[in-house]
Amino acid sequence: MIRHLFKLIWNRKKSNFLLITEMFFSFMVLFAVISFVLYNYHNYKQPLGINHQNVWQLSFRPNADSMGQAKAIQEQMMQRIKSFPEVEAASLAHNNVPFAFSSMSMGVSYGNKESVETNNYEVQDAYKDVFQLSVDQGRWFGPQDAVALHTSVVINQVLKDRLFGEEEALGKQIKVDDSTSYTVVGVIPHYRADSEFAEEEPALFRRINLEQAKPDQLYASLLIKVKPGTGVVFEEKMVKDLSRIAKDWTIEVTTLEKMRQSKSKLTWVPMAAMGVVCGFLIFNVALGLFGVLWYNINRRYSEIGLRRALGATTRQIRNQFVGEVLVMATFGLLLGLLLAAQFPLLHVFQLSAEIYWQGIGAAALLIFLLAIVCAVYPSWQAAKIHPAVALHEE
């Protein structure tokens, strides 16, 4: 029977050409959108490695006159902040805090391996408490690292895997350039702080050593973890207090939760827009498919009558028409598969092959589903046709 259907479709390929093309393009559209969504979803499901609840970011823009004393002013501010009972932990950092639109990276290498482009974070000891980072190998850095020969660093598992593979990482030296090396003292399992929808990238944490910093050294951000329930009243009071220490500096406060939202908006707004447009396209295609199938079945009235006369049951007629649509969908899919398979095979866009294959599978499934949904009603109509009437309609 299936061979019979293939034969029918093949012999009618000219008039089915448009339908097959439509299926092909629908498949490609679905494949693209689903792969994109799957990629984001897959990333979203991974652990962030940080707890950003009740964490605020204070960013500083000093005025030019006081740049020379930036370090001193910041030290004073730190002391003031730590004295607030609402603040649980505080750490200076550069602007590349979690969910920020800013990043700093450098290449690091181990042994003779190629250097790995790594996000590089300069933070204080309390950073671990601010984000409740867990360290599963070794330890987080502390005051004892101030005198280390090579700067102590903590890296994430991704960087560890890239640099060391199965090897032990603790105590090893990683190289930045000919004159600079770092000693790995700890590995954290996850640190995925760019966006909830982004892949985890290699990360490396260096310790801020304020004692050795130059007088004009400025850290543009201060991250504080506040007690739950602390709100804008405290924020205003804190900003007023700090403004007295840092005259003419602009101090801006924002919560990491807000930053997370605006960062994730950057992904889900386009994703939703794509979804809506894709949904519209597919709905449009479904309607068209439905209409064309209906028309085709009307045109094949006498064929249906004949098949009934030759002993086809209503169920067989119904199955035949649904089957024909599925065969057409298969033709469209085969064409699409030829193209879509290039993505995982040639590693287009750096997505993992698994996501592409899942995308292909899901898109194919949806196309078949679409075909069945569109075919069921017209086929049911076809099966209802009375053979005696159909045979005399000519």
Place this chain on the structure above:
Amino acid sequence: MIQLQDIEKVYRTKTIETVALHRVNLHVERGEFVSIMGPSGCGKSTLLNIMGLLDDPSSGQVIIDGQPVKTHSDKQLARLRNEKIGFVFQSYHLIHDLSVVDNVELPLLYRNVSASERRKRALAALEKVGLSARTKHFPSQLSGGQRQRVAIARALAGQPEIILADEPTGNLDSVMGDEIMDILLRLNQEEGTTIVMVTHDENMALKTNRLVRFFDGQQVADSRLVEAQI
């Protein structure tokens, strides 16, 4: 073989009630070649449809091989049509998009027959109608007479006990019509296939061995013809 008892067929629309068949009783015996004649609209085709289980009578019953079919399900009816009955139509009803041999295979498609067996039987049926040379052609490449021969081969492929033919020569000129008639007669005589044929053509009808005449939905005459006339 096929027995019609007190068949009534009434078509109803909102305003009009048309009686297509009225109190028809007809018993077709195994091995007979029955022709049915009558003017247009006398109910011949309706009768053939009812015999072929394509249509239900309004009342009365159809008995096939001693079995009344009234209570048969769609599936059982389809099976009877498939195994016992073969159809030949005035307008051939071939499927344009299938080749000759694929068209002939159709009835076997609705049975559990392997692909190679289907092909074998279809080719055998085509040989019987003298079309072995055209199995790969498409219907649009054939003449009317050839198309009707394909239709007959299709009816034969299922090895039915009875063939119902609805004006099989109606669309053909007399030469081609005679060819078709010869094939049907041969089938009846050599293979013993029961044939019921609706026709307009007195000459064709006279070649058969039983003639039933219809007028206004009623059976008006039923005469056995002498076989020697052939």
Place this chain on the structure above:
Amino acid sequence: MLKNYIKIAWAVLLRRKFFTFISLFGISFTLMVLMVVTSLFDHVFGPQMPERETDRLLFVNNLREEQGEGYSSSGPPSYFFLDRYVRRMQTPEKVSVHSVFNPVNSYIHNKKLALDIKHTDQQFWEILDFHFLEGNPFGAQEVKNASRVAVINQTTRKNYFGTGPALGQTIEVDQVKYRVIGVVEDVPVLRIHSYADVWVPITLKSQEFKDTGLRGGFFATIKARQAADIPKIKEEYDRIIQEVSRLNPKETKQVHSFADAILESFARAFPGNGKQDKVTFLYTMMALAAFLFMLLPTINLVNINISRIMERSSEIGVRKAFGASSNTIIGQFVVENVFLTLLGGLLGFLLSAGVLALINDSGIIVYSQLGLNLRVFAWGLLLCLVFGLISGVYPAFKMSRLHAVEALRGGSK
């Protein structure tokens, strides 16, 4: 005759309700998506208040210094650079120097307002068409004196002052008190050169004027006397940059910066990585995306149209049998298709207007004022017409050439 055609067309469309619905849905929704996308595009790149005369405006927002060994850094230029070189340009009518917008906090009644502040000169107000709801912009005097005055936007006025008076009142932003002298309509955030919530005199940032580096936190907006002057201005700007490169401190090898129109600067920043001007590339990509998007609905339309016509082959046969010429039959189908497409166009227009209003109200895009772009709408409609005609009339034409008998029998097989 035409009236008669339309009558028949209407009857046919009503009779084939489902096919009519599919066609209308396809046409109107495709147009709608097209309209929304182009209106977003216009929103970002097109002429829009306050940057109304976009064909006379150029923007300087980036400067790249190459330091050798492939190391380069880029960002907004400094006040020093813009004031010393760009402001003194000969070809433009006016040049405005203003800071980038900076996020600051303001507290009112234990509530926080996150505001964006921008420091501007008085030319800023002359070059751009801000719509003042209350008061006036600050002038040369206020800029010279570094007066603490501010122009605020409508939303900030509402959030800070509520329904009470705003003009002459004090607004405290980032611990500094300003006197409100004007209220303007909201500016969309994507207009990075003009957008802010609060605008104050640039001289309040005078501590940054002393920095003689080339990079800082400032933009320039240049207005030409007429659109034809734009290439001349770009030339002069390029000469300035060459001059600056030459004069520059030893460690900097090369300086790059461009005066660009809005779309150019976007195309340079994103696909062009700050180097080449990739407007053509950007347009090609957009055209490709639009083509791919239109492809599916078009195939669908063609498919449905062919089915619609084939279904009516017997009707064509009857008409021919009763003496209709091929031309009258084709005419009938042309009218029918145009009629259907226009109907879809009208629906699409209404839908787009509705969706745009919905987006404006929902606040997905801050301070957005999306409007319909009639030119693009006309193009979309034309495209629908072309495909409608090709797919709807060609089969009809073919069928009208058939003999009546064949057409009656259902067309050629």
